[in-house]
Amino acid sequence: MSRGSPPELLVLHAVRLKGFADDRALAARFALDEAATTETLLDLQAFGWVARSEFAGTGGWSLTDAGRAEGERRLAAELDACAGAGVVREVHRVFLPLNARLQRACTDWQLRPTPTDPLAANDHRDPAWDGRVVGELTDLGAELAGLTARLGALLARFGGYDARFAAALGRVRAGDVSWVDRTGADSCHTVWFELHEDLLATLGLARGAGA
Template sequence: MTAPALDKTRYDVLNVVALKKMAAPQVIAAASGVAVRDVEAVLADLAARGLVVVAAGSVLPTDDAEPALRTTAAGHYAAVRDDPLVAQLVDRFETVNAQFLTTMSAWQQVDVGGRKVANDHSDSAYDDKVISRLDKLVARLGPLLDALADHDPRFGIYPRRFAAAVDGVDEGRHELVSSPTADSIHNIWFEFHEDLLRTLGRERAA
């Protein structure tokens, strides 16, 4: 059975819930571009449809959320999937993504005599090098994000979130590199990757 398609606002809200796995309405509003008061109404509607539940004060997607998003994305993003520029940029993204994951691990762990140990962040030269590599990798997403935003302006929210996180890191707020509880570079990247795969109707490889 195919899940029923959602309208664009419901898709945008449910998409963010599914990307974040667990989120408060304000956070969903910021990442989806839908106003907070509208988000609340849409969430109530999605809950009535059995697509989200509230647990421990946060909104979580149910098992039915993913099929509904998949069906809807196939309709909304048919033109994106046929865009040769997007296809070309996405091929390049796979390489950048692999480099990103390695760089993120280098932020968390350092190699000492072939053994990985936790990075205690006492070597600022090492940390600065990793941060500068991350900045470059984020910058390399630019053309793909622009191409996607030409199809759907909500993709324009990612560059703004990345810029805020990168600026914060450059100001010394290092939790914005990889903290799972902040709008960190790793969180934004991960959400974008999953969003991209859903938009294109592809499966996750790594």
């Protein structure tokens, strides 16, 4: 049976996954009550695990070094409690080559080399070029569904990555090309990057480990 996580851990982990976000976005990440999330954030701040700051007129929370270490400690304990380290390590191993494909697909979405400019921006006027990228993202979405199913059967907090990725890809197919790599929203790239961070945090690995 899929194991649930304590709300305090989910709030701390949401800050790790989002990097910098306000109370509403952090509560929404794991469908938590916003008022309770704010109270938890203030508690975490008192322990020195999160810090609030203003950036470009927007307020939000980020992890401190101590908070990052505390989060990884709690995630490791959770993983030990459900004896799931082997599953998550195997998913991470399978994920890495898929991650390389995702990065390449995003690069191809942003750039379309020409004979005179290898770094020419993709103007999205070539349906064959864009169609190939969307096809690759579709294949990656199918792979993601399998990985999410394995992870979600272990820990409930891993659920939903495949649905979020599919929703972003649906927007791309509907004509909004920004949803491949849009920042500040659940684009294909954002969701994929977040899963990568989730795996690294859960296993206590640095980004780039095993690549």
